[in-house]
Amino acid sequence: MTDAGNLIWLPLYGLFYIAVMLFWTRVAxxxxxxxxTYFSAGHTLSPWIAAITIAGxxxxxxxxxxxxxxxxxRGFSQPAILQAGxxxxxxxxxxxxxxxxxxxxxRLSSQPELFRSYFDSDFLVVVSTAVAVLFAVGFAGLQLRAxxxxxxxxxxxxxxxxxxxxxxGAVLFxxxxxxxxxxxxxxxxxxxxxxxxxxxxxxxxALVGSGGFAALNEGLQTLAQSPDGTGLFxxxxxxxxxxxxxxxxxxxxxxxxxxxxxxxxxFMGFQASPLAAKIILSTRNANGFAAGQTWxxxxxxxxxxxxxxxxxGAAGLINPQLxxxxxxxxxxxxxxxFMAWLFxxxxxxxQLLAGLALLxxxxxxxxxxxxxxxxxxxxxxxxxxxxxxxxxxxxxxSVLMQSLTPVTLSALGALALPLSFQLWTPLLGITWLRxxxxxxxxxxVGFGIAGVLLTEPLGYQILSFLGLELPWGRWxxxxxxAAWGMAANLVAVLIISAITNRNAFGEEAQEAxxxxxxxxxxRSRARALSSTxxxxxxxxxxxxxxPGLVFGNFAFGAINEAGGAWxxxxxxxxxxxxxxxxxxxGLVWFLSYKMEMASPYVLEIPAYEPPRxxxxxxxxxxxxxxxxxxxxxxxxxxxxxxxxxxxxx
Amino acid sequence: MSAKPNTExxxxxxxxxxxxxxxxxxxxxxxxxxDSYLISLLGIALIVxxxxxxxxxxxxxxQGFGPGETALGIGSFGVLIFTFIAGVLSGGMSxxxxxxxLTLFAVLTVGFIAYLSTRHGLRGAFSRFHVKTAxxxxxxx
Numbered sequence: 001m002t003d004a005g006n007l008i009w010l011p012l013y014g015l016f017y018i019a020v021m022l023f024w025t026r027v028a029x030x031x032x033x034x035x036x037t038y039f040s041a042g043h044t045l046s047p048w049i050a051a052i053t054i055a056g057x058x059x060x061x062x063x064x065x066x067x068x069x070x071x072x073x074r075g076f077s078q079p080a081i082l083q084a085g086x087x088x089x090x091x092x093x094x095x096x097x098x099x100x101x102x103x104x105x106x107r108l109s110s111q112p113e114l115f116r117s118y119f120d121s122d123f124l125v126v127v128s129t130a131v132a133v134l135f136a137v138g139f140a141g142l143q144l145r146a147x148x149x150x151x152x153x154x155x156x157x158x159x160x161x162x163x164x165x166x167x168x169g170a171v172l173f174x175x176x177x178x179x180x181x182x183x184x185x186x187x188x189x190x191x192x193x194x195x196x197x198x199x200x201x202x203x204x205x206a207l208v209g210s211g212g213f214a215a216l217n218e219g220l221q222t223l224a225q226s227p228d229g230t231g232l233f234x235x236x237x238x239x240x241x242x243x244x245x246x247x248x249x250x251x252x253x254x255x256x257x258x259x260x261x262x263x264x265x266x267f268m269g270f271q272a273s274p275l276a277a278k279i280i281l282s283t284r285n286a287n288g289f290a291a292g293q294t295w296x297x298x299x300x301x302x303x304x305x306x307x308x309x310x311x312x313g314a315a316g317l318i319n320p321q322l323x324x325x326x327x328x329x330x331x332x333x334x335x336x337x338f339m340a341w342l343f344x345x346x347x348x349x350x351q352l353l354a355g356l357a358l359l360x361x362x363x364x365x366x367x368x369x370x371x372x373x374x375x376x377x378x379x380x381x382x383x384x385x386x387x388x389x390x391x392x393x394x395x396x397x398s399v400l401m402q403s404l405t406p407v408t409l410s411a412l413g414a415l416a417l418p419l420s421f422q423l424w425t426p427l428l429g430i431t432w433l434r435x436x437x438x439x440x441x442x443x444x445v446g447f448g449i450a451g452v453l454l455t456e457p458l459g460y461q462i463l464s465f466l467g468l469e470l471p472w473g474r475w476x477x478x479x480x481x482a483a484w485g486m487a488a489n490l491v492a493v494l495i496i497s498a499i500t501n502r503n504a505f506g507e508e509a510q511e512a513x514x515x516x517x518x519x520x521x522x523r524s525r526a527r528a529l530s531s532t533x534x535x536x537x538x539x540x541x542x543x544x545x546x547p548g549l550v551f552g553n554f555a556f557g558a559i560n561e562a563g564g565a566w567x568x569x570x571x572x573x574x575x576x577x578x579x580x581x582x583x584x585x586g587l588v589w590f591l592s593y594k595m596e597m598a599s600p601y602v603l604e605i606p607a608y609e610p611p612r613x614x615x616x617x618x619x620x621x622x623x624x625x626x627x628x629x630x631x632x633x634x635x636x637x638x639x640x641x642x643x644x645x646x647x648x649x
Numbered sequence: 650m651s652a653k654p655n656t657e658x659x660x661x662x663x664x665x666x667x668x669x670x671x672x673x674x675x676x677x678x679x680x681x682x683x684d685s686y687l688i689s690l691l692g693i694a695l696i697v698x699x700x701x702x703x704x705x706x707x708x709x710x711x712q713g714f715g716p717g718e719t720a721l722g723i724g725s726f727g728v729l730i731f732t733f734i735a736g737v738l739s740g741g742m743s744x745x746x747x748x749x750x751l752t753l754f755a756v757l758t759v760g761f762i763a764y765l766s767t768r769h770g771l772r773g774a775f776s777r778f779h780v781k782t783a784x785x786x787x788x789x790x
Contacts, residue, residue: 013671020663027656046657186660193664197672335682337675 006332007155009340017344021175024187028179035384038180039363040109040282045185047288053185053352054279055296056192058088058270061143061350063309064199064324071313072323075232077255079552080264080545082310082577085302086584087264087545090537091271091424092293093591093598096280098431100289101520102512103281104605110360111277111423112368117508118430119438124423127445129364131420132274136361137398138412140354144168145402145409147350150325150343154332162403168351169399176355176362177388181282184355191348196304198345201338202324203308205331206315209322216311217570219318224559224571232317233559233571235260238547240478244455247473254478257549262480264545269421269482275353278360287600290592298588306581310574354398362391374622374629411458418456418482422448425493434513438504440496448489455481466643511608519603526596533595540587544580552576658710662703662718669699677753681746689749693756700760713768726757 032038045053067081080087099114106117115124148164175183210216223229239258270276280289316323321330331339366387371378378386401409425444429436436444453459460470475481505513522530542548556572558564568575592598673695680689707713714722733750736742742750 020667024663027659031656049657049660186656189660190663190667194667197668201672335675335679337678341671341675 006336007158009336010151010154010332010343013337013340013344014347017348018171020190021171021187024190025175025179025183028175028183028186032180032182035381037182038384038387039359039367040278041180041182041185043104043109043282044284045182045279045282047283047285047292049185049189050279050283051288051292051296052192053188053356054092054276054292055301056188056195056349056352057275057279057356058297059192059195059199059301059305059349060140060353061147061195061346062139062353063305064195064202064312064346064349065143065146067305067309068313068316068324071310072316072320074255075229075317076310076314076571076573076577077232077235078260078263079235079549079573079577080260080267082306082574083264083302083544083581083584084267084305085298085300086581086588087267088271089293089298089302089584089588090591091268092276092289092297093588095271095427095431096276096289096293097286097598097601098516098520099277099427100280100283100286101516101605102430105515105608106508106512107607109278109281110363110368111274111281112364114277114281114430115426116368118505118512119426119441119509120506121426121438121442123442124426124445125364125368127419127449128274128423129361129369131416131423132357132361132364133394134412134416134419135273135275136354136357136394137401138409138414139416140350140357141398141402141409142413143350144354144398145406147347148402150328153325154328154339154343162399165399165402168347169395172351172355172358173392173395176359177391180384181278181359184352184359185279185282188352188356191352194345195349195352196300196345198342198349199304199308199312201342201345202327203311205327205338205342206312206322209327209330210315210318213311214569216314216318217566220314220571221559221566223318225561225563227561230560233573234553235549235573236478238550242476242478243471244473244476246457247471247476254475256478257547258483259475259478259480260549261546262475262483265421265486266417266480266482268424269417269419272423272427273416273420274360274364275356278356278363285602287602289598290600293598294585294589294592298585302581302585306578310577314574358391358394359387361394362387365390374626376618376622411456411461414456415452415458418452418480418485419449421482422452422485422489424486425489430512431516435497435502436493437497437500437502439500440493443496444489444493447492448485451485451488452481455479455484507610508608515608520601522596526594529595533591536587536590540580540584544577544584549573549576655710655712658706658712661706665699665702665706669695669702673699677749680749684743684745686745686749689745690752693749693753696753697756697760700764704764730754 028041032041036042037044063081063084067084070078070081076082102118103109103114108114108117112125112128115121115128144165145161148161148168151164152159152161175187179187207213207216210219220233224233236254236256238256240254240256242254245254312324312327316326320326328339328343331342366383370386371383398409422445425436425448426441429441454463454470455472455475457474460473463470476484543551552573552575554572556570556575557567558572559566566572566575673692676692676695677689678692680686680692703714733754736750737747
């Protein structure tokens with residue numbers, strides 16, 4: 001087939017994708033009655049739709065685009081990547097059921113609302129909104145940029161990266177802007193199925209290209225015996241006391257067991273993000289969380305990551321022509337219909353995450369920041385329309401940044417997961433740990449953000465720009481910024497909770513606490529198992545994602561320049577990861593069902609009716625706030641310009 | 650308003666065809682390109698699996714094929730036959746392609762008749778194509 005003939009398949013499959021997208025957007029818009037249930041699908045998404053959409057959004061394109069690239073470049077030295085299915089399922093088990101119950105009782109539909117109702121904290125609302133914006137513009141923007149570059153390369157330079165970005169952005173806006181949460185849920189199912197198929201298919205192609213699973217492992221074995229290859233199959237100790245990337249050289253390589261642990265914590269940030277909360281709080285009932293986390297997330301997605309992503313990465317490690325980009329180019333030349341079908345899965349996965357992030361960010365900015373502080377009289381229709389405009393602006397901003405400021409985009413994208421992980425402490429306060437006070441939750445998150453910023457490039461580059469050189473670089477002591485942030489977060493939460501009033505909560509928080517305690521009381525059988533559960537979780541965490549990873553270096557044999565063998569025919573660390581993935585599925589099942597942390601629970605939940613309050617006219621205060629915002633914005637702009645002229649360059 | 654069962658059924662049907670249908674098509678085309686009957690057969694098997702999964706979903710939701718689905722199915726079948734005949738007449742088809750195409754049409758036709766017979770019975774299946782006129786309905790028989 002000619003090159004021109006090959007080029008037709010991706011646009012052809014793309015047209016099908018757009019036709020299906022438009023169909024489901026139309027269905028969603030009709031069921032929404034345009035704006036009535038735009039934000040949360042009327043809390044009617046089926047549990048199975050929610051489970052699949054969360055799995056797809058969690059998988060996104062990162063594991064295929066970023067995860068495979070990491071393995072192709074650094075080998076199996078970061079096993080946490082392959083353990084992602086379990087890592088993502090655990091926070092779901094911990095939070096989703098209780099979060100849904102609180103949301104349903106107080107009739108809440110998003111994370112900022114949850115924070116406002118429970119903690120009455122404007123700071124947490126703003127942080128949650130900022131995290132959503134980071135996911136929408138930075139995290140998803142990075143993946144969309146990677147996709148655009150691949151498509152531009154596949155077109156042989158006929159289409160520029162900018163044009164592809166604009167096109168993908170337009171498709172995104174079309175279904176998110178028109179169909180809202182319902183369109184994301186409905187179309188998300190198809191996108192997830194396509195994304196999972198894409199990973200499985202590409203893993204199959206990688207295996208065929210490598211000559212089969214045995215040949216792939218023989219290639220890895222040969223690589224392990226080369227002088228530079230041994231380190232690719234080893235976790236470099238538990239910790240390395242280096243000053244961080246960009247500041248200090250480390251002995252061997254910088255991927256220690258604690259790096260993996262930190263990466264695992266960052267992954268856990270996704271389930272604490274406002275994006276995951278958006279899907280949970282749009283769900284009809286709590287009956288699907290256990291199955292969703294156990295079988296869909298830990299089982300299917302976990303298995304696909306532990307096998308599929310590993311195979312694609314390993315193939316690229318042995319032969320760079322079998323890396324994702326190389327493989328797609330080869331498929332484009334030989335089997336363009338396969339390439340189009342599988343690559344559509346990658347696009348679908350990224351678009352699912354980007355769409356969800358855009359809706360959450362748009363809603364947060366308009367409904368939870370602009371409306372309550374600046375324009376409380378905004379009608380529902382006007383709120384929806386304004387959200388659509390904000391979504392369009394965010395999409396445009398992301399598209400422009402993808403082309404014009406990729407470095408800034410990368411720095412922003414790197415913050416999304418670790419910052420989101422800092423929201424664990426307020427969520428723990430709402431769902432489990434009643435002793436976390438309002439001030440402790442807000443201060444803890446503040447300290448957590450500082451911890452993340454000071455150990456990520458964006459933070460220390462800003463300080464460097466202002467003339468303050470930090471003595472450390474990215475991820476000091478080979479510990480990820482998510483872990484540094486959480487260390488600061490936890491210290492602040494513990495101290496401040498100890499010294500502040502634990503009963504100083506508003507009426508809605510008190511009601512949420514009463515409701516959770518009365519309805520989700522753990523039965524005696526589960527209570528009896530709690531010490532077993534703690535022990536099993538700690539042991540699994542220690543061995544699968546913690547310091548115990550170093551045992552995986554040699555548990556199933558070791559190979560180095562002097563020789564040796566892998567007992568199961570594959571790298572010991574990979575076999576270790578697969579073993580703990582299988583055990584992890586059992587762990588998630590045990591926690592979900594036996595410990596009743598996510599088990600189905602049928603209950604008609606009546607809405608809480610707060611005592612009636614007089615509605616005061618807030619228009620003058622809101623006008624004053626708007627004026628203050630404009631003046632502050634102008635002063636900030638002038639200051640930034642002055643600082644740039646004074647210190648920049 | 651809760652999501653209607655129709656919506657959930659349609660979602661499942663779309664997902665099935667996105668994976669098995671498109672996958673089947675890709676393998677079928679691969680088989681034609683590589684002149685491999687086995688690869689084509691794999692594609693046909695995937696398409697049949699898509700139909701079977703579609704019928705199972707229909708059964709779960711107590712529904713049959715919708716009018717749009719029937720029209721799309723018959724239309725696609727017609728286009729495939731037309732393409733196949735055009736390919737045969739143009740003389741650019743290998744024997745493997747020829748047998749793969751025949752297998753596809755044979756499987757689809759037999760499957761279609763089997764589906765109608767099991768769902769409506771042999772006589773009922775025939776009646777699906779029998780246009781009942783107003784006169785025959787009023788005849789009182």
